[in-house]
Amino acid sequence: MAKQLIKGNEAIVKGAILAGCRFFFGYPITPASEIAEAAAYYLPRVGGTFLQAESEIASINMLYGAASGGVRAMTASSSPGISLKQEGISYCAGSELPVVIVDIMRGGPGLGNIAPEQSDYNQMIKGGGHGNYKVIALAPNCAQEMCDLTMLAFELADKYRNPAAIMADGFIGQMMEPVEFPEALPRLEKKEWAIYAEGQDDDKLICSILLDPPELEQHNIKLQEKYAKIRQNEVRYEDYYLDDADFILIGYGVVSRVLQSAVDELRAAGIKIGMLRPVSLFPFPTEHIQHLAERVKKFIVIELSNGQMVDDVRLAVNGAKPVEFYGRMGGVVPTTDEIIANVRKIIEA
Amino acid sequence: MNESIGLKAHKVIINEDECKGCGLCIEMCPKDVLFEQPHLNRMGYHPAGYRGEGCIGCGHCFYACPEPGAITVLKKGYVEIEEEV
Amino acid sequence: MAVTAYKKAASFYESYERKSGLKDVTHYCPGCGHGVLHKLIAEALDDFNATDKTVLISPVGCSVFAYYYFKVGNIQCAHGRAPAVATGIKRVLPHSVTIAYQGDGDLAAIGGNNILQAANRGENITVFFVNNAIYGMTGGQMAPTTLLGQKTTTTPYGRTTANEGMPMKVAEIISQLDAPVYVERVAITDAKHTMKTRAAVRKAIKNQLENKGFSLVEVLSVCPSGWKMTPVQAKQWVEEHMFKIFPPGVYKDESAERDIREANKFIFSTEDIRSKLDIPSQEVIKSQIPQVPERYKDPRMILAGFGGQGILMLGVGLSEAGMEAGYNVSWIPSYGPEMRGGTANCHVNLSTNRVGSPLVSKPTVLVAMNLPSLDKFEDLVVPGGLIIYDSSLINRAPQRDDVEVFAIPATELADKLGNTRVANMIILGAYIEYTGVLTKATVLDALPNFLKKKTMVPLNRIAIEKGIEFARQKMNKS
Ligand SMILES: Cc1ncc(C[n+]2csc(CCOP(=O)(O)OP(=O)(O)O)c2C)c(N)n1
Ligand code: SF4
Ligand code: SF4
Ligand code: SF4
Numbered sequence: 001m002a003k004q005l006i007k008g009n010e011a012i013v014k015g016a017i018l019a020g021c022r023f024f025f026g027y028p029i030t031p032a033s034e035i036a037e038a039a040a041y042y043l044p045r046v047g048g049t050f051l052q053a054e055s056e057i058a059s060i061n062m063l064y065g066a067a068s069g070g071v072r073a074m075t076a077s078s079s080p081g082i083s084l085k086q087e088g089i090s091y092c093a094g095s096e097l098p099v100v101i102v103d104i105m106r107g108g109p110g111l112g113n114i115a116p117e118q119s120d121y122n123q124m125i126k127g128g129g130h131g132n133y134k135v136i137a138l139a140p141n142c143a144q145e146m147c148d149l150t151m152l153a154f155e156l157a158d159k160y161r162n163p164a165a166i167m168a169d170g171f172i173g174q175m176m177e178p179v180e181f182p183e184a185l186p187r188l189e190k191k192e193w194a195i196y197a198e199g200q201d202d203d204k205l206i207c208s209i210l211l212d213p214p215e216l217e218q219h220n221i222k223l224q225e226k227y228a229k230i231r232q233n234e235v236r237y238e239d240y241y242l243d244d245a246d247f248i249l250i251g252y253g254v255v256s257r258v259l260q261s262a263v264d265e266l267r268a269a270g271i272k273i274g275m276l277r278p279v280s281l282f283p284f285p286t287e288h289i290q291h292l293a294e295r296v297k298k299f300i301v302i303e304l305s306n307g308q309m310v311d312d313v314r315l316a317v318n319g320a321k322p323v324e325f326y327g328r329m330g331g332v333v334p335t336t337d338e339i340i341a342n343v344r345k346i347i348e349a
Numbered sequence: 350m351n352e353s354i355g356l357k358a359h360k361v362i363i364n365e366d367e368c369k370g371c372g373l374c375i376e377m378c379p380k381d382v383l384f385e386q387p388h389l390n391r392m393g394y395h396p397a398g399y400r401g402e403g404c405i406g407c408g409h410c411f412y413a414c415p416e417p418g419a420i421t422v423l424k425k426g427y428v429e430i431e432e433e434v
Numbered sequence: 435m436a437v438t439a440y441k442k443a444a445s446f447y448e449s450y451e452r453k454s455g456l457k458d459v460t461h462y463c464p465g466c467g468h469g470v471l472h473k474l475i476a477e478a479l480d481d482f483n484a485t486d487k488t489v490l491i492s493p494v495g496c497s498v499f500a501y502y503y504f505k506v507g508n509i510q511c512a513h514g515r516a517p518a519v520a521t522g523i524k525r526v527l528p529h530s531v532t533i534a535y536q537g538d539g540d541l542a543a544i545g546g547n548n549i550l551q552a553a554n555r556g557e558n559i560t561v562f563f564v565n566n567a568i569y570g571m572t573g574g575q576m577a578p579t580t581l582l583g584q585k586t587t588t589t590p591y592g593r594t595t596a597n598e599g600m601p602m603k604v605a606e607i608i609s610q611l612d613a614p615v616y617v618e619r620v621a622i623t624d625a626k627h628t629m630k631t632r633a634a635v636r637k638a639i640k641n642q643l644e645n646k647g648f649s650l651v652e653v654l655s656v657c658p659s660g661w662k663m664t665p666v667q668a669k670q671w672v673e674e675h676m677f678k679i680f681p682p683g684v685y686k687d688e689s690a691e692r693d694i695r696e697a698n699k700f701i702f703s704t705e706d707i708r709s710k711l712d713i714p715s716q717e718v719i720k721s722q723i724p725q726v727p728e729r730y731k732d733p734r735m736i737l738a739g740f741g742g743q744g745i746l747m748l749g750v751g752l753s754e755a756g757m758e759a760g761y762n763v764s765w766i767p768s769y770g771p772e773m774r775g776g777t778a779n780c781h782v783n784l785s786t787n788r789v790g791s792p793l794v795s796k797p798t799v800l801v802a803m804n805l806p807s808l809d810k811f812e813d814l815v816v817p818g819g820l821i822i823y824d825s826s827l828i829n830r831a832p833q834r835d836d837v838e839v840f841a842i843p844a845t846e847l848a849d850k851l852g853n854t855r856v857a858n859m860i861i862l863g864a865y866i867e868y869t870g871v872l873t874k875a876t877v878l879d880a881l882p883n884f885l886k887k888k889t890m891v892p893l894n895r896i897a898i899e900k901g902i903e904f905a906r907q908k909m910n911k912s
Binding site: 355364366367369370371372373376377379392394407408409411412413414415416417418419420421422423424426427428 | 437438439440441442443446456458459460462463464465466467468469470472473474476503624625628629632658664665666669
């Protein structure tokens, strides 16, 4: 297989194009600009369109329009830009438009900084926009997954007619690693609900307004049923040394890479510890955690935030076992040693 | 257009059910052919009425009216059969 | 053909099934200007035979429900965003007739930037802008187009320049941009103006059909409910008050000068896609991981120096060659403003196992190409680790006595080769020779794959060889 050493941000764009994406609407923001730049470079080569919009608000709405036309399309931004997109994401969810949104998370609140944080968890997973909606969210932890999960995001978005997000951070985006690009390309079908402007559109409607409360309730119920199906079918995670683990570290994205090193060292020191890495943040591996709670002593959640995903772990564990949290904020990524020291403290407490 | 088989005179059809009684057609008619009717329609509006006489088939009433189907203006020579085919 | 009838356009649904209640009348108030404009648009679509390829975008405002009526592809969208949504779908469906239908709150207030930018890009779309000097849908609040002194529910004492500023003149503003092809302000007050509106609607659609670019028609309309007037009074009010501030007229029209072009349809193709994406087609693992002395195995490296010394490239080179030798590799740079000016550093892992943390906090190898880097990272190196430094630029030896130190006058050697910028490749050559982590053949094979400037390959090759030679001499001496 042919491998290529490339940045995660570039792997996203190549993965997207291989997945059939031909439209990208973006607005520059560090550390996501490279995605726009790569899209601007590659899309015209494959007959696609890259457009730098006037704002993140415009770009998500351009995406709304493009997705209405039945094509695979995407946008990418970083935390402050994602905040601006939230209205549009809610509209995409309401109108059931398959769009892919990449969030290369950075430090906040406000302008914050450009270093990696994971403090967009709540705004993406809990719905930063209004309404009872969910965004499928995948969290890569290496360049290969930046490609693979982007391709998967397009599949899932189409399969469920739902927005799908990639939640990564500056490190995963900037990091170069070998990537193997898949040979098989997805076959794209016409979407019976999409507008093609070739006649036969008169019974189609892309719309999120339903004035009649019972009707809007029905629409919401239908959405919830869809989310239930997504919860049933699309949970993805990685177990690392969980079989005999007494203690489980839980972390995603760049954190999981540090946790992996920490687990290796702690195992070498004789501690029965493992790592659970949620790959899909929505749907969250709730049941898996419930099962693990039956046999482990403690969960330790590590995030680059004030503790956002930990709420979902606590909901899953539901008091059965202690759930501890260790987090860094402001773009500080803990070292392996730091994790080991703090995990030891928690284990021994 | 074969005028001999078509309408002999201009004809304005007001669909009273769709009329909201706004009076814009009446205001716009250059020949004063339209008027407000005294009775109320199903929505509670006084629908516009058409006197016929003096109508020049200009279509102003059609373009003044905000309702897509409230006013139809058929000009002299119009062949109604065409519609049914 | 002479008009023989004025009747409901075929571009309207026969029956408005999406609407609750009566299915044959609109939801608009009696005398509302929206209905009149709808009719003119529907008639034009009929006449141009464009119904089948029309996409109508209705953002928020009283016309949010335009999709009840128009028998076309309908997209309802967020408040003010119609120009962005129109941009999106028009780029996907260039053959379509894409219409954004916007109110004055929608277009001139919340969506102000979106309309300006779509106009300025010259999107090949048609915008119908309904200026009724008020927010109709939300119950009669002030719009950017509300007249001075006009009372609305949020200007109960009348709009003032001091508090709300002057009415916004959209046609004038848009016509100042170079890209739009056609901007006209019209009214629907009497037969004469309505016929001008009819012509403007047709021209704006025709321009799009002929691929001429962005057209905007501002329609001075009435909101009898919001204005608390009868429809007839409302029309008079437009003529008496709005005409003064918003004079009807053609503000820009280059329709005749612009070329008629064929709309090119977007065609999805995957032909040759891998090469277009610069994805290599051949197996890259060409060599094998060499036998490496235990202390140099699976290096975790920090490489640091000034921006411009090629420190990031050195890391990429090691990673690329490492990958081609069959290592698991990762390279991660310091990124962002820190890179501008100051120092640059990157972390590199070459591992026979899966790479855990790509962040190197306890390097087994430090390459320092300037003094600040040595100062900063020296203490992090694990005992028994290796510090390589550029002795042409760093005037002190590392202080640690529990690590191995390898001084290379890399910049001087590079200077002798004619370009100080290949100091990084001298270090690369010296490092692989000294540790045996990679073979010369692997690195030279990888060179064209990680060097962006292909013309620089020969010089970099010489530099790598120079580094190897330097390391050999050094090793023979000791
Ligand atoms: C983000 C957002 N803010 C506010 C609203 C409420 N809103 C709905 S319509 C409207 C004003 C519409 O006025 P205009 O564009 O002038 O159209 P009209 O109703 O007069 O036709 C407002 C403020 C909204 N739907 N979304
Ligand atoms: S067609 Fe002209 S003259 Fe006849 S009723 Fe209508 S407006 Fe009046
Ligand atoms: S303009 Fe139309 S709605 Fe108004 S009164 Fe005349 S027919 Fe009725
Ligand atoms: S509120 Fe005004 S703009 Fe809205 S439908 Fe009524 S008259 Fe028309």
